Amino acid sequence: MLFTGPGDTSELVAAGVAAVHDWNSSRAKNSEYVLIPKHYSTDSVSLFAQGKDGQSVINEQLVDDADIVISVFRHRFGTATPRAESGTAEEIDRSMKDGTRLHIYFVNADEDRPDLRDEEPRDQWDKLEKFRRGLKEGLWSQFDTPANFQDLVRRAIELDIAEFSRDRSSVHVNEPPHSDSPIDLRVDVGPSVGYFTDGDTAREGYIKSATDTAMGEFRAAQSEAVLPLSDNNQITELGLRTSLDEWAQAVRIKWESSLQYLAGWGWPTLTMELEQLADTYLTSVRIDLRFEGVIGVPPRVGRAFDLGTMIRPLPGHSPRMGAPRNVNPIDSLLDSGTFTNLHPKGYPVTWENDQNSLVVTVQLDKLPPKTPWKLNAPDVVLYLPETTEGESIAVTWAASAAGVSGLFEGSLQLPVRAETVTGTWNAAQGSQTS
Template sequence: MDHVNSWITSTRGSLQLVFDVLSGERSVRLHNPRMPFTCTALNVLFVGPSDTADLVDVGRQVVDDWNARRARSAGVVMLSRHYSTDTASLFIDGSDGQAVINEQIVDDADIVISIFRSKFGSPTPRAGSGTEEEIERTVAAGKRVHVYFSEEPRPADVDTRQLDKLRTFKTSISDKGLWQPFQDTHNLSNLIRRALDEDYDHFQGRLKLPVPATATTSGPADADQVNLQVRVEGSARYFVDGDALLRKHLDEETSRLWNLHSTQHANSGFAGISLTDSNAAYINSDPLLPKSIGEMDDLLSRWKQTTQAGWEDSLKAIASYSWVGLRFTLFNDAQSFVPDLQVDMTFHGALGVPFRRPSDFKHEKHKMLPPVVSSRHLLNGPILIRRSSTETSPVEWRNRGDDLQVTIHPPMIRPQTLWESPGDDVVLMAKDHTMESVRVTWRSTAPKGPVDLSGEFALPLEAVSAQAALASLLALYEQ
């Protein structure tokens, strides 16, 4: 970790990093014409065999996006590193190529993102491959290490020997931590983004993070009594393949149930049973199926209708476990105390879904795919959820029509002090997929002070794969 002075600028919407070496210490400049701020730099090292170069580029773009989205408010800049861009040629007697890489970029990594596709890599004097050595070395040093394995279709000319070594390595680390699969680059991006947010949470307690100098939007103040700045970290998302996942589930489950029916009734003496609507809803528990073809057709027809009617709730359930939640920050850039502040926010054209950690996912308790999914534990009309772990950080939210409404009311906002919500509060799901962004309006009031401020800003819209999100959850459950 490096403490650096940083300032931000946007060049065609992208983050530009300029490195200087001054007196042997690294300085990172994130150019912005607004004003400088002090932050802490975390080294994010990407490692993987030679067939992952494009995937590494995807991951490095996620790091750039994280910096653009959170660097100023978080007081942290993440520096992506890879041997192809951040090492220098060097020959030392008694050393080797991997040892040079270790010294130059591996040993000072704070976060390690390990990506595998079809290759395992070439051996080193100390491990089966350079990537394996980098993982073992950083894990032993107590670094934050994330490992991802591709489930993309294999090329026709795949090296089976490399693939066998990769599978052996995958098995060998399964009881040492949690790896995750990915189906495409979009799925990988979401996994890395979630990992970086978790890493920031981990380091936040260890770092003295600076107070941000600006936030997303602020309201005017009279005589500098209050200058409130409001920020939301996160984005609105929608599933691009929700209908495709529905069709896939209907086809696969129908085929599975007919195969189960054939198995159960292979013996002509088997009597079978008739299922009621109630126990038909638990068809995934493999009950005894009716023997009659007509009853089976009727059962499947009713199941398909139930599945289609509740599909929106099923997608909300997938989103609640697989998406990153919103986080809220308030900052009073004035020398005033504001007691009993209340900030009301409206996210236009987007709905809230309860945030649940993927590690809490229990497939038998919260099944994602109907017919066993229950809408009772999901959003079903306007509801109010309070997620405040302490009295000083309450956040409440509810859905009204097609909009999410959030109320934040900390008892005291202090001068020049950042207030942050305690964690992910709510996942934002866009209703209109044609929007470029979600408009957010806010208003703040306080009964004991002249605070009546308002403003608005926009949150970005992201397209997400429902099939990839569900596959990741199920893989996490199986581990």
């Protein structure tokens, strides 16, 4: 059982190894399995050979020999290898290709916040976030403390041991669906999926603008002698800088949520049209559509865009230090809550984010033939959380109906479009004055 992770996860690896030893003590005898925890820091052997690098040696000695791999991330993504963006990423990719039992865990950043004031840790955090968003072939989990991580390791062990013990001799045969009432659906969705091209640039530009403005106001107030000074409560430039650094760190951690808020307010909502092309009258129809790699965002229809206050007064400072005004109000965005559309009882559309994909479900009491059903309410905005080089994303759907055996499936491609934070934000500001 191999533990993998970047260099800042040594404490977590130790906690995971302890969980394995605990499991061996209590469960190994009855299960007839003994787990041997390994990590490159304790179980790899120094080896130099032509054509080898450090990661390839670890792969051959540990990764390829593992029955179970536990990969854990904290704040760092790791160091690039000749084949992957980090050693841990290479170990994950290799394990997946080999069919090894693989579990991936992330620290909850709300509980264990990274220090993003310097460029190198910020670069590591951005790479880790991009990697996490790109995990589309399974289910990852997050945890708050080393003790929580130990619980997840124990659960993973139980799942894997049950899989290893399962009788694999049985064969399951899928019978092809048959029906006297065929489903022949036309499924159209739109308009397209948006993504921000300037998310990171806008974030850092905004932080710099807001910080420079706050420092400028501080120095101006100081020169005018309007700041309250006393022996017990003296305002210093260093103290303000520290407070601004903490504020900037919180903005970076929550920036993805801020972008989603902006998209939900300024982008068009999902449109959909369904039509039964066959002559059969369908009842109790259910259609599940899966938008791969897309996040569903609640639309802010009917709510004014919250300009708010960007930087609140810092502790111990005059209210004069409260704003820079007229700057993208991320604090207000995060505090404004989620707008929920009010639908009548029995409304046929629901949606949820299932890890890295959006799932939209439509349930209709009836679908007459040759009579299109249209989604005519603003339910969800389609948001792609990272820049893409592709021109479209995959949408798959599965439909069922009363009296019809099996599922009827189909797929389509939905185009993507590039948006900018500045353009969406300017549209938001313009609406306030129109």
